[in-house]
Amino acid sequence: MRIFGKILGIFFGFLFGGVFGAILGMLLGHQFDKARRFNQGGFANNPFGSGPSQAERQAEFFKSAFAVMGHLAKSKGQVTQSEIQLASAMMDRMNLHGEQRKAAQEAFREGKESGFPLESVLERVRVSTGGRHDLMQFFLELQISAAFADGNVHPSEREVLHRVASGLGFTSGQLERxxxxxxxAFRFQQSGGFGGQQGGFGQGNSGWQQASEKDQLSAAYDVLGVSEDANSQEVKRAYRKLMNEHHPDKLMAKGLPPEMMNVAKEKSQEIQNAYDMIKKVKGFK
Incomplete structure (x- = not known):
């Protein structure tokens, strides 16, 4: 249990503000201790001064991802069962067991605590990824998938997502896109566009009817981020760009934790399926 911050806060608070100052100092010290607890085991104070190793970067990314998921889940005031199930499903798809699963669960719980230092954690994500756009985009998309646990993004979740996006260097427009x-992707997968396979970061498709080909095609265009009147070259260019950003092997080489490889594969398959459907229906070569 960390109490160093509380002790210092009480001491200096009482020194300069009496009893009231001591109380205020204790509260501030408590937040300091919580931030230190979250950062424990991090790489900010590497004793050799040579920068974090690949394993340390991956561990930071992994821990931060689940912590921010917990913070996002708590933003509505109460963590719902569907959000807990999504976090558990994410752990299942990553094949997390034993100590790895405990670490993910602990990070998720820390994210739910009041006073969670979101901006500080996001700064550490930027450091751990070396500012790589595709890794930070993957991190942001993980959080978007968490917000979609119940099929909709609540206004308070959207507000947190905007803070996450800003902290990672994305604009509001980029987030909304x-x-x-x-x-x-959620509509496309649910409508049968994935042939009954899981996609969209693991959203299920039970209880949904097969949508018309027109609806599936419309969703497929949206998955690639192009308009329905886009020509074959525009579609292919968008597909290649997205695949380049989400290719699992490339993400792994840049520092994506190996536990998240399956999630990256799901995303790339989602893009591939949307592209294949457009080619089939439109007759693109």
Missing amino acids: RIRMFEA
């Missing part, structure tokens, strides 16, 4: 693409 990603949300729209995720909504489209």
Whole structure:
């Protein structure tokens, strides 16, 4: 249990503000201790001064991803059963067991605590990824998928997503575009566009009717982020760009935790399926 911050807060608070100052100092010290607890085991104070190793970067990304998911789940005031199930399903698809699963669960719980240092954690994500756009985009998309646990993005979740996007260097417009693409992926998968396979970061398709080919095609265009009147070259260019950003092997080489490989594969398959459907219906070569 960390109490160093509380002790210092009480001491200096009492020194400069008496009893009231001590109380205020204790509260501030408590937040400091919580931030230190979250950062414990991090790489900010590498004793050799040579920067974090690949394993340390991956561990930071992994822990931060589940912590921010917990913070996002808590943003509505109460974590719902569907959000807990999504987090558990994410752990299942990553084949997390034993200590790895415990670490993910603990990070998720820390994210739910009041006073969670979101901006500080996001800064550490930027450091751990080396500022790589595709890794930070993957992190953001994980959070969007968590917000879609119940099929909709609540206003308070959207507010947190905007903070996450800003902390990672994305604009509001870029975030909203990603949300729209995720909504489209959700529709496409649920409508049968994935042939009954899981996609969209593991959203299920039980209880949904097969949509018309027109609706599936419309969703497929949205998955690629292009308009329905886009020509074959525009569709192919969008497909190649998305596949380049989401290719599992490329993400792994840049520092994606190996536990998240299956999630990256699901996303790339989602893009591939949307592209294949457009080619089939439109007769693109």
